[in-house]
Amino acid sequence: MHLTVHTDYALRVLFYLALSDDELATISDIAEYYGISKNHLVKIVHKLAQEGLVLTVRGRAGGIKLADDPQNIRLGDIVRVTEPGFAMVNCKSDDGFCRVLPVCGLPKIFREATNAFLGEIDKYTLADALRKRISLDELKSELTAGSS
Numbered sequence: 001m002h003l004t005v006h007t008d009y010a011l012r013v014l015f016y017l018a019l020s021d022d023e024l025a026t027i028s029d030i031a032e033y034y035g036i037s038k039n040h041l042v043k044i045v046h047k048l049a050q051e052g053l054v055l056t057v058r059g060r061a062g063g064i065k066l067a068d069d070p071q072n073i074r075l076g077d078i079v080r081v082t083e084p085g086f087a088m089v090n091c092k093s094d095d096g097f098c099r100v101l102p103v104c105g106l107p108k109i110f111r112e113a114t115n116a117f118l119g120e121i122d123k124y125t126l127a128d129a130l131r132k133r134i135s136l137d138e139l140k141s142e143l144t145a146g147s148s
Helices: 005-018 027-034 038-050 075-082 106-121 136-146
Strands: 054-057 063-066
Touching: 005 027, 005 038, 005 054, 005 063, 005 075, 027 038, 038 054, 038 075, 075 106
Parallel strands: none
Antiparallel strands: 054 063
């Protein structure tokens, strides 16, 4: 299984916000920090806001922040809202459905494997994925000190 860049960037956004100590952050700040496209992050943040994972504040002093404590945000929920689907086999062909579909057990097997995967990551929260709970400023200092 391979997660999309969309999910990778969504996790990065959520990590950044979790380390921001409930301060509002801007998409520009996050894009600059990670060196990724601001336009791409706009779409991701919009989706995260639609799904209730982040809160957005409009206006001059606006920004985004986590909608809940990192301890309450399940990794499985993040993956479910950011991945377009988990169909691991394509049961359609150019002229309809696969010709062996009536005897094929792969869709069921892969569906069960996907459910097991999601069930396993449901055991973990955003807080669990942050091995070390420090502020974003402390992390930036550590990274700067480490590169000297």
